[in-house]
Amino acid sequence: MDFSIKSGNPEKQRSACLIVGVTETRKLTPSARAVDDSSGKHLSNVLRRGDMDGKIGQSLLLHGVPGTLADRVLLIGCGRERDINERQYRTITENAMRAVSATGAGDAVSYLPDLNVKGRDHYWKLRQALEIASHVGYEFREFKSRKKGAGRSLKRLTLMVPSRRELPVGEQAMRDGLAISRAVKLTRDLANRPANVCTPTHLAGHAQTLARTHRNLRCKVLDRPAIEKLGMHSFLSVAQGSQEPPKLIVLEYRGGRKGAKPILLVGKGVTFDSGGISIKPAQAMDEMKFDMCGAAAVLGAIAAAADLRLPLDVVGVIPATENMPGGRATKPGDIFTSMSGQTVEVLNTDAEGRLILCDALTYAERFNPAAVIDIATLTGACVVALGHHATGLLANHAPLARSLLDAGENSADRAWQLPLWEEYQKQLDSPFADIANVGGRDAGTITAACFLSRFAEKYHWAHLDIAGTAWTTGKNKGATGRPVPLLVQYLIDQCAAR
Ligand code: BES
Ligand code: MN
Ligand code: ZN
Numbered sequence: 001m002d003f004s005i006k007s008g009n010p011e012k013q014r015s016a017c018l019i020v021g022v023t024e025t026r027k028l029t030p031s032a033r034a035v036d037d038s039s040g041k042h043l044s045n046v047l048r049r050g051d052m053d054g055k056i057g058q059s060l061l062l063h064g065v066p067g068t069l070a071d072r073v074l075l076i077g078c079g080r081e082r083d084i085n086e087r088q089y090r091t092i093t094e095n096a097m098r099a100v101s102a103t104g105a106g107d108a109v110s111y112l113p114d115l116n117v118k119g120r121d122h123y124w125k126l127r128q129a130l131e132i133a134s135h136v137g138y139e140f141r142e143f144k145s146r147k148k149g150a151g152r153s154l155k156r157l158t159l160m161v162p163s164r165r166e167l168p169v170g171e172q173a174m175r176d177g178l179a180i181s182r183a184v185k186l187t188r189d190l191a192n193r194p195a196n197v198c199t200p201t202h203l204a205g206h207a208q209t210l211a212r213t214h215r216n217l218r219c220k221v222l223d224r225p226a227i228e229k230l231g232m233h234s235f236l237s238v239a240q241g242s243q244e245p246p247k248l249i250v251l252e253y254r255g256g257r258k259g260a261k262p263i264l265l266v267g268k269g270v271t272f273d274s275g276g277i278s279i280k281p282a283q284a285m286d287e288m289k290f291d292m293c294g295a296a297a298v299l300g301a302i303a304a305a306a307d308l309r310l311p312l313d314v315v316g317v318i319p320a321t322e323n324m325p326g327g328r329a330t331k332p333g334d335i336f337t338s339m340s341g342q343t344v345e346v347l348n349t350d351a352e353g354r355l356i357l358c359d360a361l362t363y364a365e366r367f368n369p370a371a372v373i374d375i376a377t378l379t380g381a382c383v384v385a386l387g388h389h390a391t392g393l394l395a396n397h398a399p400l401a402r403s404l405l406d407a408g409e410n411s412a413d414r415a416w417q418l419p420l421w422e423e424y425q426k427q428l429d430s431p432f433a434d435i436a437n438v439g440g441r442d443a444g445t446i447t448a449a450c451f452l453s454r455f456a457e458k459y460h461w462a463h464l465d466i467a468g469t470a471w472t473t474g475k476n477k478g479a480t481g482r483p484v485p486l487l488v489q490y491l492i493d494q495c496a497a498r
Helices: 030-038 042-048 086-101 122-136 164-192 200-213 224-230 233-239 285-307 353-367 380-386 398-410 422-428 444-453 484-497
Strands: 002-007 018-023 059-063 072-077 107-110 156-161 217-222 247-254 263-267 269-273 313-323 335-337 343-345 371-376 391-395 415-417 461-465
Touching: 002 122, 002 164, 018 030, 018 086, 030 042, 042 059, 042 072, 059 086, 072 086, 086 122, 122 156, 122 164, 156 164, 164 285, 164 484, 200 217, 200 247, 200 269, 200 285, 200 313, 217 224, 224 233, 224 247, 233 313, 233 335, 233 353, 247 285, 263 285, 263 353, 263 484, 269 285, 269 353, 285 313, 285 371, 285 484, 313 353, 353 371, 353 444, 371 398, 371 484, 380 391, 380 444, 391 398, 391 444, 398 415, 398 461, 398 484, 422 444, 444 461
Parallel strands: 002 156, 018 072, 018 107, 107 156, 263 313, 263 371, 269 313, 371 461, 391 415
Antiparallel strands: 059 072, 217 247, 247 313, 335 343, 391 461
16 A cells, blocks of 8 residues: 655545544534535535434445545544544544445545544654554455455555644654554564465575565574574474474664664564474464464564664574474473573473573574563463453563563553562472473463573563464454564664664
8 A cells, every 4th residue: 555644625635535534423523624614514414414423433435525526535433522542543543444445445535643642643643544554454365366355455545634844744654654564564474374385494585585675684594403503402392393494593684883782583483383292272273373473573573674774783583493293293301401501391392482482592692682572472371361452571671671561552562561570480490400391370471481581681681472462363363463563663762762
């Protein structure tokens, strides 16, 4: 979809569809009033018939409105004018995008960014509108024989600002929103691909393609012998049951000044998690193709950083493998020595994410990082704790946690912090090795993070558990692209802070 930012009067916009808001009860927003005035009170007359009173969720499509240059005028319910909050604005915008997609309009001009949203400026409203429009327009049809969807799709969206004064901030919102939207799409496409296509080799190939198409990106892919040489036997213990070769993917974006410490993004890249010998039940096992959403988000976030030419260094580290049962697979009770030297007793082969991440976290040390953030579909327990609305956040450094929480708040891609207290650590005690890979039923998300924390002692570190947010289940199942908006917002914020 193409986007542009403009200012001007609604009745003068030449478009297939003009989108204006109506608030409760049957009140016209300023842009709707302008259309009403130039159309000889056409809107007021229609509304008086009672087809719509302005509630959120309502919409009304009008054809042939006199006194305008638009083929259609789409009225969108905006609820009570005085107190539109962030969530309502996002719902209203999403409703508008779905309603306009249901028409034959190929382009649209929206005045919804005019709405007053408590505590938010034009930059926020425009960026959100852009991100929502491209999110709603997303379809994954790579494996459909008919590549075109049923409906005619919106090709061009113009977002309106009140005056020329807001145009520069609008352009900035558009640049940032576009980079984030492209990154979200990249992440969703990768994650939606089935595991027979999206293998560790495929992920590595994609990272290399990114490096070829963006200046400032460098990619290195380590294969099994190189991973062995590094002593990553915890990572390899997960890969050993699979026919697919594991890869350690390193994607570097260099945009900062010389000698600046990089931000490290470490993504869990389990391209299929069967559970291994501790095999999962059949129910919804197909969704374990999404167990590489952390890896996909890292690639997306780095692509966005390169797109935006952010003035900082970001390094992505992705351990990629399948987790499969088989004659050579790890057995419960097996003990391995991680790259850090710590020995791990694998009590449950389904707790594989931490086993691959711990070696990647040790590898991260060599970059002398300013901060390390890992992103992983790590625990079902996180879905129990937070549902599908918030990403779980655990960290060993309070300011880093704060920055990530703020980034999530500001990008409408929220995280919620859980404690990483020492009290939980002893759940990982093992009679045979330095540490066990599971800590029992209680506080599963926290003990998983406790495990990782043992390998992240040398730097500031945060862990994002995206088990509940990375994809949606059910009839419309699919990757969401989260937490790419949070991550890119964090990177943008870091540029301002430095
Ligand atoms: N990838 C899963 C976590 C997961 C499960 C994410 C369901 C989203 C939905 C992870 O590898 C896993 O299997 N974790 C186990 C850990 C347990 C064995 C300690 C889990 O959550 O059950
Ligand atoms: Mn698992
Ligand atoms: Zn997993």
